[in-house]
Amino acid sequence: MIEIVRYQADLIPGVQAFNSRLREAGVDVAFGVRTLLRETNVVPARLPGSGLFEEPFLAVEGDVVRGGYVLAHQDFRLNGEVTSVGLFRHPLSEGTVDRRYALVGPRLLRDALGRQPLLHGVGIGGYEVVAARLLETAGFSVVSVPFYYRIEHASRVLREVRILRASPLRRLASDVGAATGIGALAFGLAQRTRTSRNKPDLRSSARVFRSFGAWADDVWRASLNEIDFGAVRDHVVLAQLYDAPGNRFLKVVIEGREGPCGWAICLATQGQNHSTFGDLRVGSIVDCLVRPGYESALIDAAVERLRQEDVDLIATNQSLNTLGRALRGAGFLTGPSNFLLAASPRLADCLPSLQRDIGRMHMNRGAGHTAANL
Numbered sequence: 409m410i411e412i413v414r415y416q417a418d419l420i421p422g423v424q425a426f427n428s429r430l431r432e433a434g435v436d437v438a439f440g441v442r443t444l445l446r447e448t449n450v451v452p453a454r455l456p457g458s459g460l461f462e463e464p465f466l467a468v469e470g471d472v473v474r475g476g477y478v479l480a481h482q483d484f485r486l487n488g489e490v491t492s493v494g495l496f497r498h499p500l501s502e503g504t505v506d507r508r509y510a511l512v513g514p515r516l517l518r519d520a521l522g523r524q525p526l527l528h529g530v531g532i533g534g535y536e537v538v539a540a541r542l543l544e545t546a547g548f549s550v551v552s553v554p555f556y557y558r559i560e561h562a563s564r565v566l567r568e569v570r571i572l573r574a575s576p577l578r579r580l581a582s583d584v585g586a587a588t589g590i591g592a593l594a595f596g597l598a599q600r601t602r603t604s605r606n607k608p609d610l611r612s613s614a615r616v617f618r619s620f621g622a623w624a625d626d627v628w629r630a631s632l633n634e635i636d637f638g639a640v641r642d643h644v645v646l647a648q649l650y651d652a653p654g655n656r657f658l659k660v661v662i663e664g665r666e667g668p669c670g671w672a673i674c675l676a677t678q679g680q681n682h683s684t685f686g687d688l689r690v691g692s693i694v695d696c697l698v699r700p701g702y703e704s705a706l707i708d709a710a711v712e713r714l715r716q717e718d719v720d721l722i723a724t725n726q727s728l729n730t731l732g733r734a735l736r737g738a739g740f741l742t743g744p745s746n747f748l749l750a751a752s753p754r755l756a757d758c759l760p761s762l763q764r765d766i767g768r769m770h771m772n773r774g775a776g777h778t779a780a781n782l
Contacts, residue, residue, distance in 0.1 A: 409469065410467050410468070410469050410474060410512060410515060411467070411468055411469075412465055412466070412467055412468075412515065412516065412519040413465065413466055413468055414463065414464070414465055414466075415449040415464035415465060415466050415476065416449060417449050419449070419466055419468065419473060420447060420448065420449065422466075422468065422471060422472060422473035423445045423446075423447050423466070423473050423476070424447055425472070425473065426445060426472075426473040426474070426475075426502065427444045427445060427447065429502070429505070430444060430500075430502075430504070430505060431444070433504075433505035435504060435505060444500070445466075445473070445475075445476045445498075445500055446464070449464060451463070451464060452648075455644060455648055457644045458483075458644045458645055458648055459481060459482055459483030459492055459640065459645075460480075460481065460482045460483070460645055460648055460649070461480075461481050462478050462479065462480040462481065462497070463478070463479045463480075463481075464476065464477075464478050464479075465477055465478075465479065465516075465519065465520075467501070467512050467515060467516060474501065474502045474509050474512050475499070475500055475501035475502055475503070475509070475512040475513070475516055476498075476499075476500060476516070477496060477497065477498060477499040477500070477516045477517075477519075477520060478497040478498050479494055479495070479496065479497070479520050479523060479524060480494065480495040480497050481493075481494055481495075481524070482495065482639050482640070482645075483639070483640040483645075484637065484638065484639050484640065485632065485635055485636075485637065485638050485639075485640060486526075486636075486637055486758055487636055487637070487758060490640060491526065492524075492526070493524075493526045493527070493528060493639075493755065494520065494523070494524030494526060494527040494528070495527075495528060495529065495530065496517065496520050496527055496528070496529045496543075497529075499513060499516050499517065499539060499542075501513040501516065504538070513538070513542050514542065514545075514546070517542060517543070517546055518546075521546075521752060525752060525754040525755075526752065526754055526755045526758075527752040527754075527755060528749065528750060528751050528752065528755055529543055529548070529748070529749075529750040530553075530747075530748065530749050530750070530771065530775060531747055531748070531773075532746075532747075532748040532750065533746055533748075534746035534748070535550070535552075535748070540748060540750070543750040544750075546752075547752075547753045548750040548751060548752055548753070548756070549750070549751045549753075549756040549759075549762050550748055550749070550750045550751075551748065551749050551762060551766055552745040552746075552747065552748055552749075553725045553726070553727045553745055553747045553748065553749055553766070553771050553772065554725065554726060554727060554732060554742060554745055555723070555724075555725050555742065555743050555744065555745035555746075555747065556723070556724050556725075556726065556732070556735045556736075556740040556741070556742055556743075557721060557722065557723045557724075557740060557741055557742075557743055558711065558721070558722045558723075558738070558739055558740045558741065559720075559721060559741075560691075560715065560719055560720055560721060560722060561720040561721075564688060564720045565688065565720055565721055567686075569684070569685060569686065569688070569721075610664060610701050610702055610705060611664060611665075612662040612663060612664040612669060612670075612702060612705045613662065613663055614660055614661070614662045614663075614705075614708075614709035614712070614713075615660070615661060615663070616658070616659060616660055616661075616713065617659050617660070617661050617671075618651075618659065619647060619651045620643045620646040620647045620650070620651060620671075621643055622643055623643070623667060623668040624641070624642065624643040624646055624668070624671065624697075625642050625643055626666075626667065626668065627641075627668060627669060627670060627671060627697055627698065627699060628640070628641050628642050628697065630666075630669070630699040630700070631697050631698065631699065631700070631770075633700070634700060634728065634730055634768065634770075635728070635768065635769070635770045636759070636761075636768040636769060637758075637759055637768070637769040637770070637771075638769060638770030638771070638775065639770070639774075639775045641695075641697050641770075649695075649774065650673055650695075650774075656675060657673050657674065657675060657694070658673070658674040658675065658676065658713055658714070658717070659671065659672070659673055659674075660672050660674070660709045660710055660713045662698075662702060662705050662706050662709050664699075664702060664705075666699070669698065669699040669702045670696070670697065670698030670699060670702050670703075670705070670706040670709075671696065671697060671698075671706075672693055672695070672696040672706055672707075672709065672710040672713075673693075673694045673695040673696065673774060674691060674692060674693055674694060674710055674713055674714055675691070675692045675694055676689060676690070676691050676692075676714060676717035676719050677689070677690050677691075677692065685721070688720040688721055689717070689718065689719045689720050689721075690719060690720065690721050690722075690723060691714035691717060691719030691721065691722040691723070692722070692723055692724060692773065693707075693710045693714075693722065693723075693724035693726075693772075694724075694772065694773045694774050695772055695773065695774025695775070696710065696726075696731070696772070697770070698731075700730065703730050703731055703733070703734035704734045704737055704738065706734070707731070707734045707735055707737075707738045707740075708738060711738060722740075724740075724772065724773075725745060725747040725771075725772050725773055726771075726772050727749075727766045727767065727769045727770065727771040727772070728767060728768070728769070728770050729765075729767030729768070732767070747773070749766065749769070749771050
């Protein structure tokens, strides 16, 4: 009989055996997401004043581990109120390699819903992924978070992006475009066509910073009128997410007459035979928040910071309409998104516009605790 229990230290050997079975079956990493259970039950300490914490659970059959998941909790702004919302993270079932345990995945999800009916999943990897199908079958509403990208070095992109080289004809066209400069011209024209010349005349300056302070609370409060649903982004939560010693995040803040009026968290990641980006150096705008009217200045500052890292491509997923307009105004193009938001039936009932327009939701890679996967 399968039971769902809290991950205790005495179950670590069972988790190690579970991971060994999956490795032997060829399961390790898919879509850039960890697909093995972590081999420790230690979780980060809950910080005073923060609603951000997580709980790991395991599916066990006697003393044998058959799967598990992490239930992350975070305070969200939901229709004007702050409430705790759950995140269904890293679900994994032995059913991926043994049909006898095909029902473990749905059992994990039911357990999470029983503990937190206001549940969501984010990231996931696309509609074709098993986790996405599981959530849809359970009645979750699933939508994609818009994807934006900007080419910085077209010749490198043409030589490395896998979808552009998926057939002999595409490889030939990409190589010709890279060698002749036609590709750079085409991308440059497309991006310049998108660039807006009518940006708001709100003067600001940009600088890098190392850690969040109380000033971030002013930015959070100033942004609230634009957000119907979004994770709380006060300085306590932001420090917990992005200020850990040794982190790789590139941080930029813009300042206007009111003081700090926006911040962005970026990453520059060197690819190594990546399934999508090959060996490109990819810049990511992971998370950001800004006072209304300063969106264009913030995006410009983030782009400039990533250019200093000599990235080949800049990518981001952002749902807010205001940020989308600023990205398009800065020459970003849109592409198909595999970054999904899934809302449980109870949560979806609180978000009637979910299927029509997610433009008043603040969702991005940082909102799903998935920044490190970029």
